[in-house]
């Protein structure tokens with residue numbers, strides 16, 4: 415059974431309200447346990463991620479807040495003799511993987527009678543929350559850094575969200591959101607700090623297993639706060655335990671060199687951004703991964719195995735070529751997603767096959783430089 419608890423003092427997530435940190439010790443909530451129904455059989459007549467609804471730890475009678483999330487295509491290509499599989503998370507309803515987590519969160523918001531929420535986001539999470547909130551009658555207030563890309567802001571505004579642009583680095587938007595939460599009392603529906611999205615994101619891994627009819631040799635994903643990467647790891651761990659599958663899967667996390675705190679820790683190097691007031695050295699085209707202090711970073715670092723897994727960084731000048739290279743192959747995804755292709759090209763010559771590349775968000779969310 416899937417349950418949520420404080421990662422420090424193990425307090426079970428309260429049954430009312432929507433605290434974003436543990437009321438007892440201030441810790442971050444996480445998935446205490448994640449279990450899912452068997453895969454590969456008819457699970458439920460529900461669509462998309464809701465086939466796995468019993469894995470979400472929702473209370474009975476929780477509504478299915480479905481807008482088309484999940485069950486995204488896995489496109490298998492043989493490129494230069496290597497079996498690659500592209501998971502098209504850009505084809506979710508708001509055009510990013512965030513919808514898997516947002517859908518689960520929205521169901522909880524409805525069950526708890528919450529009518530208005532606060533969030534901060536560099537773009538994709540805010541666009542996703544704005545859309546799901548609007549569709550299910552919840553008002554959203556989204557704090558975004560002023561550098562967030564226009565198409566993502568347009569998505570939020572089109573959904574009727576109250577969008578507040580905050581000058582300065584990404585962290586300023588986070589602090590402004592916290593201040594607004596304190597002033598208004600509205601819940602902080604943080605995609606990074608609330609644990610519910612992880613169960614939704616873990617379904618990516620269950621789908622990959624069903625679509626390949628085996629576990630992949632390698633899974634490659636960008637790492638910002640780490641919700642995607644950690645969610646996939648949770649899905650993988652649950653698959654290996656519950657299905658008694660012992661095959662090892664190499665996990666590869668990718669960050670832009672301009673903001674690569676986990677890569678620095680993984681390599682035992684100092685992270686220069688720690689001393690920079692703006693957090694990361696310079697803005698990166700991979701805007702979804704510009705996170706100075708990844709919420710799931712410690713768990714990811716502890717779980718990865720040296721000699722098998724990898725955390726790698728991509729230089730800024732390699733991101734746009736990877737973006738265009740993917741577009742040329744039929745995958746129009748944003749630069750944050752292109753990190754995985756750049757990583758494969760640079761480091762992937764010996765990665766175990768099949769190699770799954772998670773394409774996180776649509777290229778339509780980005781203004782290409784002509």
Ligand SMILES: [Zn+2]
Pocket residue numbers: 420421422423424425436437438439440441
């Ligand atoms: Zn606690």
